[in-house]
Amino acid sequence: xxxxxxxxxxxxxxxxxxxxxxxxxxxxxxxxxxxxxxxxxxxxxxxxxxxxxxxxxxxxxxxxxxxxxxxxxxxxxxxxxxxxxxxxxxxxxxxxxxxxxxxxxxxxxxxxxxxxxxxxxxxxxxxxxxxxxxxxxxxxxxxxxxxxxxxxxxxxxxxxxxxxxxxxxxxxxxxxxxxxxxxxxxxxxxxxxxxxxxxxxxxxxxxxxxxxxxxxxxxxxxxxxxxxxxxxxxxxxxxxxxxxxxxxxxxxxxxxxxxxxxxxxxxxxxxxxxxxxxxxxxxxxxxxxx
Amino acid sequence: xxxxxxxxxxxxxxxxxxxxxxxxxxxxxxxxxxxxxxxxxxxxxxxxxxxxxxxxxxxxxxxxxxxxxxxxxxxxxxxxxxxxxxxxxxxxxxxxxxxxxxxxxxxxxxxxxxxxxxxxxxxxxxxxxxxxxxxxxxxxxxxxxxxxxxxxxxxxxxxxxxxxxxxxxxxxxxxxx
Numbered sequence: 001x002x003x004x005x006x007x008x009x010x011x012x013x014x015x016x017x018x019x020x021x022x023x024x025x026x027x028x029x030x031x032x033x034x035x036x037x038x039x040x041x042x043x044x045x046x047x048x049x050x051x052x053x054x055x056x057x058x059x060x061x062x063x064x065x066x067x068x069x070x071x072x073x074x075x076x077x078x079x080x081x082x083x084x085x086x087x088x089x090x091x092x093x094x095x096x097x098x099x100x101x102x103x104x105x106x107x108x109x110x111x112x113x114x115x116x117x118x119x120x121x122x123x124x125x126x127x128x129x130x131x132x133x134x135x136x137x138x139x140x141x142x143x144x145x146x147x148x149x150x151x152x153x154x155x156x157x158x159x160x161x162x163x164x165x166x167x168x169x170x171x172x173x174x175x176x177x178x179x180x181x182x183x184x185x186x187x188x189x190x191x192x193x194x195x196x197x198x199x200x201x202x203x204x205x206x207x208x209x210x211x212x213x214x215x216x217x218x219x220x221x222x223x224x225x226x227x228x229x230x231x232x233x234x235x236x237x238x239x240x241x242x243x244x245x246x247x248x249x250x251x252x253x254x255x256x257x258x259x260x261x262x263x264x265x266x267x268x269x270x271x272x273x274x275x276x277x278x279x280x281x282x283x284x285x286x287x288x289x290x
Numbered sequence: 291x292x293x294x295x296x297x298x299x300x301x302x303x304x305x306x307x308x309x310x311x312x313x314x315x316x317x318x319x320x321x322x323x324x325x326x327x328x329x330x331x332x333x334x335x336x337x338x339x340x341x342x343x344x345x346x347x348x349x350x351x352x353x354x355x356x357x358x359x360x361x362x363x364x365x366x367x368x369x370x371x372x373x374x375x376x377x378x379x380x381x382x383x384x385x386x387x388x389x390x391x392x393x394x395x396x397x398x399x400x401x402x403x404x405x406x407x408x409x410x411x412x413x414x415x416x417x418x419x420x421x422x423x424x425x426x427x428x429x430x431x432x433x434x435x436x437x438x439x440x441x442x443x444x445x446x447x448x449x450x451x452x453x454x455x456x457x458x459x460x461x462x463x464x465x466x467x
Contacts, residue, residue: 001330008291008308008354031355038350039332042311051308055355079344103420104401105338105345190419191333 003041007050014139014168017057022141022164024050030166031055032075032114035106060113060168063087069135069171074113079104081112090174093181093201097128100183103191113167116152119159119226122193124185126153126227127219131199134172140165153226179203180285184277185221188264195264196273197221198253200281202237212241213286223259223274232256233278243279243288250278293357297322298366306353312346313337315353316363324365326390328422335421338394339363345401347420364393367400375447376400376438382450385434387425395421399435407443411436 009024011017021028029048031037032055040046054060060075063084070086081087082098101107101115101124115125116136129136129149136147138161152160161167175181185197199219205211216237220228236249254271261267283289293315294303302320316322316339325348328336332350339348340362367374376399379385386392395418402409402417409417414435415428423431437448 002311002314003309005307005309008352010354031352034352034355035332035350038311038352041309042330042349053355103335104417105335105347105398105420106332106350108341108344109346109351190416 001042004044004047006048008053009050010053010056012056014057014059017052017054017166018139018141021052021166024052026163028052033077033110035110036118069173072112072170072172074167074169075111078107078110078112091132091172093132093183093199094128094172096181097124097183097199100124100185112170116170117159117161117167119153119157121156121225121227122222124194124197124221127197127199127221129170130227130229131201131217131219132172134170136167137169137171138165139168150229156225175201177203180287182281182285184281186273186277194221196223196270196277198274198277198281200285202282202285204286212239213237216282218278220274223257223270228257237282243283246282246288247279250275250282253278291354293353295356296360298363308352308354310353311349312351312353312356313348316348322363322365324393325363326393328390335398336391336394338397338421340397340401343404345398364396375441379434379438379441379447382447383430383434383437385431387427391421391423395431399438403439403442407439409439
């Protein structure tokens, strides 16, 4: 299948990209890695007038340290994120979840920023961004602004970005001290979307493994129209020191969620999965498996 | 738009519509039909090729995005009449049945081995997870890749499926334990 015709511009700086997007008007779309957008165009589910390709904007790629945070360029490819030494050191949860996205060929093209801006609640990385309290840096004609991940995902495939804004970078606060992490993804076959995924980061009391949980962060994939931060369970997990306590605390994780019912599973099945996977993810992250 | 790319060692410069997919440009524009199109939805991986040495699904890349790149398809993998070790291993280990997925499988395997020269069987399976074989010939595909890895590391190929297989022993059949 062949996409409908569109105009194409490939700016080489972020400033050029912002003005190209404004000039192209409201029917323009940004092309990042294209691993979601190009299939959508091929199926003729979208008819953008212009594609503004960010693939040649080098300043949007790469990972750097900035004080207590990592700054990950929006166009950094999944294959670069998962192998980046800074990401592995300070945001291991992101490295682990990124390694489960699609397959190696898709990870060579797909980008961190593109995945977040696409805002598919079945995508793995939005739940991670929520759990890590990431901040999203958007650039538009009016300048630059920072949006907290909890305010970024507005609805199904809808974000807080305005049509003339470009996601430029993602600031991920470093996890320092003893944090255990785990991304539990449940899917039918290799490379399939998550039926449910749970992103967990857990800090242990006294910063040593084997104690009790001092702080927990839980993000849920595909449990609603947007990725979900499971705050109530985070509170309930504090103090848990064994597997039974983690399971008990995890049992309320699906309360208040409205997951979809589709070929991957019914809503109640997803809620069951969320409880099981949360307990698994937290147990593994906390090193309480024994 | 004008695009220039080096495909299997030959530089091509052509006018393409922005909506032209890389796979269509190669097949229809350049007549390089060694890269098949399978599912048309970026699931199956049969159109996998290497762009600047990295595997991509060419049904999900626009030709204009590949402007200025160097592309390797299955047609450019052999050195003259000498097959690439992965190609050779697929023949020796019967890593193909109908052959439709084979170009993509081989290029995905070449990409995997460039990052991980000594993969475990599990790592081979994960490395090829974006490539589907509808003949379900995965066992021999995995054997082929492991053998190619061994050969490329200088350890020589693993025994082939047929010619080098040891004669089956019946001595233990029915033996009591």
